Amino acid sequence: MTPRTPGPGFRPRAAVAMSQDAAAAVLDPSSLDAFRQICDLAPPPVLDDLSTPRARSLLADVDLLVTGWGCPVLDEEVLRAAPRLRAVVHTAGSVRGHVTEACWERGIEVSSAAAANALPVAEYTIAMILLAGKRVLERARGFRVSRTRDNWLRTARSTGNYRSTVGILSASLIGRRVIELLRPHDIEILLHDPYVSAADAAELGVEHVGLPELFARCDTVSVHTPLLPTTRGLVGRSLIDAMPAGAMLINTSRGAVVDQAALTDAVLAGRIRAVLDVTDPEALPADHPLWDCENALITPHLAGSEGNEWRRLADLALAETARWASGSGFVHPVRRERLAFLA
CATH class of the missing domain: 3.40.50.720 (NAD(P)-binding Rossmann-like Domain)
Known part of the structure; x- marks a missing residue:
């Protein structure tokens, strides 16, 4: 039997x-x-x-x-x-x-299978971090319009990934995989996660910082925080306003972790850029201004397994x-x- x-x-x-x-x-x-x-x-x-x-x-x-x-x-x-x-x-x-x-x-x-589903999200995130550093999306748009090469020797020194600073919000399965994939690159990695100690962060090869410092210091901030009652609206106006001019916010977690109105204001004003695989609500209304904003790339929640x-x-x-x-x-x-x- x-x-x-x-x-x-x-x-x-x-x-x-x-x-x-x-x-x-x-x-x-x-x-x-x-x-x-x-x-x-x-x-x-x-x-x-x-x-x-x-x-x-x-x-x-x-x-x-x-x-x-x-x-x-x-x-x-x-x-x-x-x-x-x-x-x-x-x-x-x-x-x-x-x-x-x-x-x-x-x-x-x-x-x-969360660990398996984390892999393509991390790959999407890495791709967007590196593309953002080279300002590929906006430069491609400009090239399509001008159809002539600009003087590459006059490229702004803010362009590129060498010694740029990337902030990871939450050492989740995805956040940890992003950190791992970033290691071969000449990039400084900061982490904020209240459940990770400074010693644990050192083992991950990152610098553990407070939440305001993460947003104030980083060229790119990638959000990997799960949506919980305590994280709804976590990335609020004060954090978004503290980001350096031209910085990039990437969100592949849940739209409601970020204050959508505050993010929209900053992106429309040209202060920061955004790559959003998730929004609040999802999808945004058809007449939402971010759809036509050149500083925002919105993808249809495709980072996960497909x-x-x-x-x-x-x-x-x-x-x-x-x-x-x-x-x-x-x-x-x-x-x-x-x-x-x-x-």
Whole structure:
């Protein structure tokens, strides 16, 4: 008889719970085949409504749920229908939308692919930092208009990345990856994170500074703070006004971490520049002035995993499922006590 406890020979009974679109994007046929090698996976369609008779029938016997974007909330009622459920493997980042207090009270183990999703966000951020330093976007616009080369020997000394100063707001998974990717460059890195000590910052190879100093000293500030009640509007008018003339603010976290009105005023005035993959609201109204502002680049929340990067999420979830089934536990667990600091 197949054991029902993680360890040698254990094949968990599993089901996929997420939106149909998310499943089609993240779990391609080869990924599904790989999951079937290590668990008894419920056949499609995926569970996007956990109240249906079919969903309740499947939930009654599952050990593990593979979740993703659009997963229904795993509340007390759902858990009563899933008495054997012991683990949730999430193929995206934040689990706040579906993992409830009832899950933690049950002792359900939770894993997230946040570490995998952090990589493309960090890559986007690095690209934008380096492009901003060379002022590529605005110079390309000028070149398109003039269609003649300017005198490159008269380039302003504020242009370039050599010994520029980049500030990282929060040593999150993404923030730490950005720091790592910046190391090969001749760039000074400052960090503000109230939960990181000066000694920890030194181990990361960065200088730990206060929040006002971060904004006052940096040529570029990159925001990686999760949106929590304590961080809503954290980047307010006083911080934005303290940024040096021509500085760049990059936001790939959540729009509401930044005071949108204050940022708009500074960018429209030409004081600073902005690269925004997130805004508040998202998307901005069609008549918002930032759409037509040459000092702002707005992208449609594309920094996270997309296209072939979805496979990385599936691969991490697959590896986590295999480890959990073997009794080895998760490499990327979500800890209940860390929820207050996570997105």
